[in-house]
Amino acid sequence: MKVKVRVFGYLRNYISSNTKEIEVEIDQQSDLLDLFEFLGIPEKELEFNILLINGRNFPKHKKLSEGDIVSIIPLADGG
Numbered sequence: 001m002k003v004k005v006r007v008f009g010y011l012r013n014y015i016s017s018n019t020k021e022i023e024v025e026i027d028q029q030s031d032l033l034d035l036f037e038f039l040g041i042p043e044k045e046l047e048f049n050i051l052l053i054n055g056r057n058f059p060k061h062k063k064l065s066e067g068d069i070v071s072i073i074p075l076a077d078g079g
Contacts, residue, residue: 001028001066005039009074011049014041032060035070049074 006021007014015022026038032051036043046060052071053062064070 001026001030001064003035003064003067004069005035006069006071007039008072011041011045011072011074015039026064029063031063032058032070035064036060041072 002023002025004021004023005015008020012018012020024035024038026035030038032053033043033046036046050071050073051058051060052073053064053068055069055071
């Protein structure tokens with residue numbers, strides 16, 4: 001299934017694109033943890049970021065659906 005991922009701040013260093021939004025194809029039963037693994041973002045980063053699916057906050061085991069927009073926002077970045 002395809003989902004859009006919006007990555008902000010220093011987390012863009014983990015993906016191979018300089019854009020804020022990418023579209024990825026992942027397995028049907030994937031959750032946020034699976035998505036992070038697919039993107040190569042360490043699981044420890046889940047503790048320090050806001051995770052939104054379609055603009056709503058969800059736990060890391062929330063299953064994703066076709067067409068979801070996942071936003072990964074650092075609590076603090078830059079200065």
